[in-house]
Amino acid sequence: MPHLRAFAPCLFALLLISSCQKEVTNPDNTSTATSGNSDECPSLQAFLVASESEQETQNNTLLQYFTLQELSDLRSNTCLAKSPTEDESGTTERASGAKGRFWTPGATIRVRFLNGSATLQQKVFAWATEWENYADVDFVQVNSGASEVRVLFGNDGYWSYVGLDNANIEACEETMSLQLTDQTSATEIRRVALHEFGHVLGMRHEHQQPAASIPWNTTAVYNYYSQQGWSRTEVDEQVLNKNSTETTQYTGFDASSIMEYPVPASLTTNGYSIGWNTQLSAADKSFMQLMYSSRRIKVRHAASGYTxxxxxxxxxxxxxxLPGETLSVPVQSGANTLSVYEQVSGAWAWDDYSVAYGSNYKIVRTGAANNMTLQVE
Ligand SMILES: [Zn+2]
Structure with a gap:
């Protein structure tokens, strides 16, 4: 199988059906969207032709190693995550997003479809706008000119860039790949569109969020993916590793999130499994309502000498x-409790403080090394 590694990304895309979130190496945390006037890109048409040719080649290559049934089966086996590492503190909203990559509340996000029938475009866009009921953004479909999101239908699997990363992609490149056709079922189109546009709005895969609690059988996971040519490192990065706390804003783990993959029982230690989620969960809705709320406070890491x-x-x-960092975070109306994980009387615990919209805060160090206090700026 000399060419297996070369098309691993394509295989991965097939595996993780509504799957991959793409990363750019230096995300720009500003919210100014400036990318792409495809009309002024003379290579766009050539790009589309080349892309379709490349996809056909990749697909044919995959079929040298897998039957159509095997490829279909692979699509139902997806990502996983580890034991919980965070105290969930009784939270009921469960979801996660990429820190600093959410759009400014009220943002207009232009969506351009690079190919596909008008009917298919309309179906996908209609489900994208479902998010507008919760996140304060405005998706606008454009047929020419600049756009932040460029959707390409083809055989390159399912993936999207995350949040503001979409605004930093070359104008001639798609920012989202959808392996949907006019024959795809309505349920599948809904699931895929909601999931991928969740990425557009900054959401990350639920199974990799810091508080994820899927009881992986790591040996089974490694064995399963090694049969498909993956190294342990690839399995770690694409399946088992969780996103770090400092790069993620998240609630407790939500197995019903549209951002969660199905998990087969054969890959967990106790028969735990997750089926196909095809609609927004209650936590998906409440999380995005909050993350796109304009009712916010700022909180600063001002613990002198604490690294x-x-x-x-x-x-x-x-x-x-991180030390010195300031975050603008959403709060509820009225009084809120802000809990800091710190060392109180020698033990690590959540220490509660009262905060309110309209003030900004800093966390300073008092007394013992890891004993913090929240103060008004
Ligand atoms: Zn995804």
Whole structure:
């Protein structure tokens, strides 16, 4: 199988059906969307032709090694995650997103379909706008000119860039790949569109969020993916590793999230499994309502001499600050409790403080090394 590694990304895309979230190496945390006027890109048409040719070649290559049934089966086996590492503190909202990559509340996000029938485009876009009921953004479909999201239908699997990363992609490149056709079922189109546009809005895969609690049988996971040519490192990065707290804003783990893959029982230690989630969960909705709320406070890591990161919880969402970092975070109306994970009387625990919209705060160090206090800026 000399060419297996070369098309591993394609195989991965098939495996993780509504799957991959793409990363750019230096995300720009500003919210100014400036990318792409495809009309002014003379290579766009050539790009589309080349892309379709490349996809056909990849697909034919895959079929040298897998039957159509095997490829279909692979699509139902997806990603996993580890034991919980965070105290969920009774939170009821469960979801996660990429820190600093959410759009500014009220943002307009232009969506351009690079190919596909008008009917298919309309179906996908209609489900994308479902998110507008919760996240304060405005998706606008454009047929020419600049766009932040460019959707390519083809055989390159399912993936999307995350949040503001979409605004930093070359104008001639798609930002989202959808392996949908006019023959795809309505349920599948809904599931895929909601999932991929969740990525557009900054959401990450639920099974890799810091509080994920899937009881992986790691040996089974390694064995399973090794049969498909994956190294242990690839399995770690694509399946088992969780996103770090300092790069994620998240709630407790939500197995019903549209951002969660199905998990087969054969890959867990106790028969735990997750089926196909095809609609937004209650937590998906409440999380995005909050993350796109304009009712926010700022919180700053101002613990002098303390080089560790500080995690705090407010309005049901965990945030983690690096030394000197300031975050703008959503709060509920009225009084809120902000809990800082710190060392109180020698033990690590959540220490509660009262905060309110309209003030900004800093976390300072008092007394013992890891004993913090929240103060108004
Ligand atoms: Zn995904």
């Amino acid at each position: 560790g990161k500080i995690t705090f919880l407010v309005a049901g969402i965990y945030h983690t600050l």
